[in-house]
Structure formats: structure tokens, C-alpha cells
Amino acid sequence: MNDELLKDFFLVGGTALSLQIGHRISIDLDLFTMVSFDDNQMLSGLEDKYKFQLDYQSKNTLKGEIDGVKVDLITHNYPLVKPLLNSDGVRMASPDDIAAMKLNAISGNGTRLKDFIDIAYLSSSMTLSQMVDAYEAKYSSRNPAMVIKALDYHRDINFNEPIEMLEGKYKWKDIEQRLGQITLHPTKMFNQIYELKPHTQKEEKQSRNQGLGLSR
Incomplete structure (x- = not known):
């Protein structure tokens, strides 16, 4: 990312997160900037240098592919929660900023x-409270209460979306269980997801009742 053309851009999304916590395989490049850019000039530069193939273009937005890899360049004019990280010349958003963006995506479109x-x-390196604090810092006009509701609402999820993990295959029941745990215990940091032990339905009900103050 030392190219002058991309000097204002930094990596976000699943690929940036995977480079930091190593949980799943993601090769899509989501490049954000906090400033406006000339999409026509950027398109010309990307086509000349990288054989960029355009799929979609609008003001401050380019979406396409380079050598079969999906690449999005988008102006996302919201403040950074933490300074950018730099790894081997790759500028990327911090886990706090990525968590905020993920929560924003879930509350806006939970598919x-x-x-x-x-x-x-992320719950093995951040508490939900820390994630929500980051969300509030980045998107000050949004309602954080909607985030909690969105994390518990799974009916719109596209389960046909291909997901490739670095540690075997993911199990939705483990993901769902963890999401329930973090909303019940927002200040707690949890073990790695693959260390989860399946709860029985009775145990899960008891856990939720305790979290809501309904059992002794």
C-alpha cells in the first residue's frame, strides 16, 4: 500500500481482522478512506496499474476485481477510534474500529x-462493552441499543454464504451461543470460540435466567 494512488486508504473488514486474530480465511480487499476521492481518476489509475475490472462505480465508491480478488474502495467519513496499524507496509484499521464497523453492518443489515x-x-480479545463503546465513538448519532437487539436477531442471515475458517469448520450453534453469552455478559472477555463446550438447552435457559436476574 505504498502506492501514492492509495496513500489515503487503509484495509478494513474481514481480511484486516483475519490478519490480526487469524480466525478465518478472507482475501477480499475492503479499502476505506476518510476523505473524498475522484472516482474517475482513481479508476483510470487502477486500470492502468493493476488491470482493475470495474463492477460498480458511484461518487467516492469503486467496486471491482484485481486478478480475481474482490476490491472495494470507499469513502467512509467517520473518525478512527484507535490509530491505524501498520504491518509489513499494510495500513489497517484497529480491532476497535473493525468491531464498530461490524456492529454497524449488523444493526443496519443483518444478513x-x-x-x-x-x-x-472478537469476543476473545474484546468485551462487548468495549465493542459498543467503539461503535458509539465512531457513529455518535446511532443508537447502541439497536446493536444488542441486532446481535440476537438471526432470521435474516444468509446461511448459504461460504465461510472458510482457519481452524476447521465453524458451527453455527457455537457462534449463536457465543453471541448470546456476550449480550448476557457484556463486560466479560471469553475463551477462543473453538474451546466452547456445547450447552444443553436446560443449561442455556438457566444461564439466561441468571443473566436476567430471574433465578437464584
Whole structure:
């Protein structure tokens, strides 16, 4: 990312998160900037240098492919919660910023399975309270209460979305269980997701009742 053309852009999304916590395979490049850019000039530069194949273009937005890899360039004019990270010359958003963006995506459009999986895996390095704090810092006009509701609502998820994990195959019941745990215990940091032990229905009910103050 030392190219002058991309000097204002940084990597976000699942690929940036995977590079940091190593949970799933993601090769899509989501490149965000906090400033406006000339999409026509950018398109010309990307086509010349990288054989960029355009799929979609609008103001401050380019979506396409480079050598079969999906690449999105988007202006996302919201403040950084934490400074950008730099790994081997790759500028990328912090886990706090990625968590905020993931929560924003879930509360706005809860169809992407990978967003729920990413939040579940982030719970081993951040508490939900920390994620929500990051969300509030980044999107000050949004309602954080909607985030909690969205994390518990799974009817719109596209379960046909292909997901490839670095540690075997994901199990939705483990992801769903973890999402339930973090909403019940928002200040707690949890073990790695693959260390989860399946709860019985009775145990899960007891856990939820305790979290709501309904059992002794």
C-alpha cells in the first residue's frame, strides 16, 4: 500500500481482522478512506496499474476485481477510534474500529453471516462493552441499543454464504451461543470460540435466567 494512488486508504473488514486474530480465511480487499476521492481518476489509475475490472462505480465508491480478488474502495467519513496499524507496509484499521464497523453492518443489515462470526471471534480479545463503546465513538448519532437487539436477531442471515475458517469448520450453534453469552455478559472477555463446550438447552435457559436476574 505504498502506492501514492492509495496513500489515503487503509484495509478494513474481514481480511484486516483475519490478519490480526487469524480466525478465518478472507482475501477480499475492503479499502476505506476518510476523505473524498475522484472516482474517475482513481479508476483510470487502477486500470492502468493493476488491470482493475470495474463492477460498480458511484461518487467516492469503486467496486471491482484485481486478478480475481474482490476490491472495494470507499469513502467512509467517520473518525478512527484507535490509530491505524501498520504491518509489513499494510495500513489497517484497529480491532476497535473493525468491531464498530461490524456492529454497524449488523444493526443496519443483518444478513451477512461473516459479520456475526467476526464479532463472536472478537469476543476473545474484546468485551462487548468495549465493542459498543467503539461503535458509539465512531457513529455518535446511532443508537447502541439497536446493536444488542441486532446481535440476537438471526432470521435474516444468509446461511448459504461460504465461510472458510482457519481452524476447521465453524458451527453455527457455537457462534449463536457465543453471541448470546456476550449480550448476557457484556463486560466479560471469553475463551477462543473453538474451546466452547456445547450447552444443553436446560443449561442455556438457566444461564439466561441468571443473566436476567430471574433465578437464584
